[in-house]
Amino acid sequence: MAKLDLMLFEEEYKLLQEIIGRLEKDASAKVVFLVDKNGQQIAAAGDVKSIDATSLASLTAGNVAATDGLAKLIGEKEFSLLFHEGEKDNLHISIVGKRGILVVIFDQNSSLALVRLRVKKASKELQEIFDQVEQRAQKESDAGSRFESPFSEITDEDIDRLFGD
Amino acid sequence: MTFINYASREINCKIVYYGPGLCGKTTNIQWIFEQANPEKRGKLVSLATETDRTLFFDFLPLDMGTVKGFKVRFHLYTVPGQVFYDASRKLILRGCDGIIFVADSQKARMEANIESIANLATNLKENGFDIRSIPYVLQLNKRDMPSAAPVQEMERLLRFRGEPMIEAVANKGTGVIETLKASARQILMELQRA
Numbered sequence: 001m002a003k004l005d006l007m008l009f010e011e012e013y014k015l016l017q018e019i020i021g022r023l024e025k026d027a028s029a030k031v032v033f034l035v036d037k038n039g040q041q042i043a044a045a046g047d048v049k050s051i052d053a054t055s056l057a058s059l060t061a062g063n064v065a066a067t068d069g070l071a072k073l074i075g076e077k078e079f080s081l082l083f084h085e086g087e088k089d090n091l092h093i094s095i096v097g098k099r100g101i102l103v104v105i106f107d108q109n110s111s112l113a114l115v116r117l118r119v120k121k122a123s124k125e126l127q128e129i130f131d132q133v134e135q136r137a138q139k140e141s142d143a144g145s146r147f148e149s150p151f152s153e154i155t156d157e158d159i160d161r162l163f164g165d
Numbered sequence: 166m167t168f169i170n171y172a173s174r175e176i177n178c179k180i181v182y183y184g185p186g187l188c189g190k191t192t193n194i195q196w197i198f199e200q201a202n203p204e205k206r207g208k209l210v211s212l213a214t215e216t217d218r219t220l221f222f223d224f225l226p227l228d229m230g231t232v233k234g235f236k237v238r239f240h241l242y243t244v245p246g247q248v249f250y251d252a253s254r255k256l257i258l259r260g261c262d263g264i265i266f267v268a269d270s271q272k273a274r275m276e277a278n279i280e281s282i283a284n285l286a287t288n289l290k291e292n293g294f295d296i297r298s299i300p301y302v303l304q305l306n307k308r309d310m311p312s313a314a315p316v317q318e319m320e321r322l323l324r325f326r327g328e329p330m331i332e333a334v335a336n337k338g339t340g341v342i343e344t345l346k347a348s349a350r351q352i353l354m355e356l357q358r359a
Contacts, residue, residue, distance in 0.1 A: 009171045036168060040240070058210065063182065159353055
């Protein structure tokens, strides 16, 4: 594979979850999502059930990717922040490091200024964890002693079963 | 780039349907959406023009069940096939785990098929992938068309690495699941090797 897979372990996941849980409260947000740039949801906090999280993750990543393309067209490295203002709810999207996207949904109970302030702090913390995850993956890849894959003994029958055969 | 979450025991794979305009990429995904158990499928998101041409992408998340105690989820994407949407196609390939190339069997579309494969190779390369090694399946779609080229001829023109080749009529569902299954098999086997 061209790039290292993103592998999250229990303790890293807990830390990420903790940070976005805190962000959701501190920013008085409705929901906070952490998704990766390929459109997969990593963690979520708040009133998650009210939203189709999978579609949100995919569309956010598409949005960020398109905006990234626009940035490059005009000679910018990236636009690190996107803000969509609605009648009731607003969407604050920011880039975390190389692979994360932080999505904050908020209404009149919060403000753009507060969200920006809290996101800044949380982004820094999230970045540190992403760095750790990457360093670990790099170390394992260099040492050639990758974490034992749970798929190392996958069989044709396993795959047939996924398709209900 | 597969996302494996050991905390929630989930594995997410991204499969991209590629091919020339009007070859049936969206039709493949729509058929899967209609057939899938409603509990296992997510919403089908289509970013299309008013005339139902794909503008950016279609997206369908599918829960496939479990393998070795891990929930397997496929994220199916299509690219816009029309030539001038190349910038969008490039973006959608980002982080993909496998490609399904949907070829249009009509003789008049053979050049478009060849061009699209060349375009795929270029765009994969720009995303750090190699078309010769990434999980890859070839689907020959629209086999029911009177103007369909013989399978042997399509194989000679389009098949370049002994990849699985599946005949399909996507609007009737023929070959659609077989194609997805061939891709899933490759991706999961790739994980095994990784």
